[in-house]
Amino acid sequence: MAHTATAIAHPNIAFIKYWGNRDHQARIPSNGSLSMNLAGLTTRTTVAFRPDLPADRLILHGNDIRGAALARVQAVLDRVRAQTGLNWHAEVRSENNFPTGAGIASSASAFAALAVAAAHAAGWQASTKDLSRLARLGSGSACRSVPAGFVEWLAGASDEDSYAISIAPPKHWALADCIAIVSSAHKAVGSTQGHRLAETSPLQQARVADAPRRLRLCREAVLQRDFAAFAEVVEADCHIMHAVMQTSRPPLIYWEPATLAVMHAVRRWRGEGLPVAYTIDAGPNVHVLCPQKHAAAVRSRLEALEGVQRVLAATPGGATRVIGK
Numbered sequence: 001m002a003h004t005a006t007a008i009a010h011p012n013i014a015f016i017k018y019w020g021n022r023d024h025q026a027r028i029p030s031n032g033s034l035s036m037n038l039a040g041l042t043t044r045t046t047v048a049f050r051p052d053l054p055a056d057r058l059i060l061h062g063n064d065i066r067g068a069a070l071a072r073v074q075a076v077l078d079r080v081r082a083q084t085g086l087n088w089h090a091e092v093r094s095e096n097n098f099p100t101g102a103g104i105a106s107s108a109s110a111f112a113a114l115a116v117a118a119a120h121a122a123g124w125q126a127s128t129k130d131l132s133r134l135a136r137l138g139s140g141s142a143c144r145s146v147p148a149g150f151v152e153w154l155a156g157a158s159d160e161d162s163y164a165i166s167i168a169p170p171k172h173w174a175l176a177d178c179i180a181i182v183s184s185a186h187k188a189v190g191s192t193q194g195h196r197l198a199e200t201s202p203l204q205q206a207r208v209a210d211a212p213r214r215l216r217l218c219r220e221a222v223l224q225r226d227f228a229a230f231a232e233v234v235e236a237d238c239h240i241m242h243a244v245m246q247t248s249r250p251p252l253i254y255w256e257p258a259t260l261a262v263m264h265a266v267r268r269w270r271g272e273g274l275p276v277a278y279t280i281d282a283g284p285n286v287h288v289l290c291p292q293k294h295a296a297a298v299r300s301r302l303e304a305l306e307g308v309q310r311v312l313a314a315t316p317g318g319a320t321r322v323i324g325k
Contacts, residue, residue: 003086004048005120009113010037010317011098011106012144013177013279013287015222015234016215017241018153020198020208027140028162030198031211032155034218035144037317038177039170043106045094045113047121053089061095076114076138084122098312099184107191111138112145112320120322128319132163140195148319150222152215170316173225176295179312180286180302182258189252191282197248204244227291231270231277234289238279245282254283258307262286265305274298
């Protein structure tokens with residue numbers, strides 16, 4: 001008889017970025033970060049612990065996945081087994097309703113859903129803090145997809161104190177994220193490898209040193225719903241992260257020509273009075289943030305830009321949750 005649970009998680013968009021680790025194995029970040037879960041974009045993951053399985057198995061979008069991706073999943077499953085005493089292997093089935101590996105935090109929602117589903121399947125009544133820590137083992141940013149709404153990752157210094165908390169519920173601020181998809185291709189250099197390169201950039205030390213100030217400004221802007229202050233710090237933080245990427249050895253240049261076209265358009269629209277801001281994770285696609293009342297106009301403008309393949313729209317999302325057991 002299998003122990004089974006299914007969980008739904010949302011990816012998140014980081015306003016203050018996570019890039020670089022103090023401890024790569026435990027994914028203890030170099031700095032704290034702040035994000036918003038993205039409702040409408042989901043990962044659905046089912047974990048089934050079964051006594052008849054000879055090994056753990058990962059099935060993503062119907063494909064049997066092995067190698068490094070499976071090893072990351074096993075790290076989470078091993079923690080659950082150690083916590084609960086359950087010694088069965090698990091079959092993990094997962095699928096996203098948005099592009100995977102293209103800089104839309106697919107690993108964040110994937111490992112948040114995995115952590116919550118696996119814990120429930122094994123009978124572990126874990127706290128949100130413990131589930132956030134568990135998700136972090138598979139993907140650092142996954143710890144931010146476990147709590148609801150607007151979320152801060154407390155960097156901490158160890159496995160015990162590095163986890164995420166909700167600073168405001170989804171309904172706190174009616175923001176929209178209009179994601180301009182300029183490429184759905186799986187990026188050549190994933191975030192896990194990129195985090196290891198961060199320390200090779202001469203700019204990373206300065207980025208990390210100033211991160212607490214940017215984090216404070218962003219937290220205040222979110223809590224006060226101050227879009228102008230929010231836009232300024234979010235774009236600045238995005239640029240400094242990509243400056244680190246572009247000056248690492250070897251350099252990581254995720255932007256495509258259409259990425260820059262969207263960035264220039266957003267700045268032009270803001271100059272014309274439209275409240276918009278952009279941020280870009282480790283990929284070419286651009287997250288264009290605005291108050292929800294302007295989302296339809298922003299989406300139509302983005303769709304008219306050359307190089308934009310389509311636009312995904314999201315609003316503040318809830319916590320990772322179990323939908324069946």
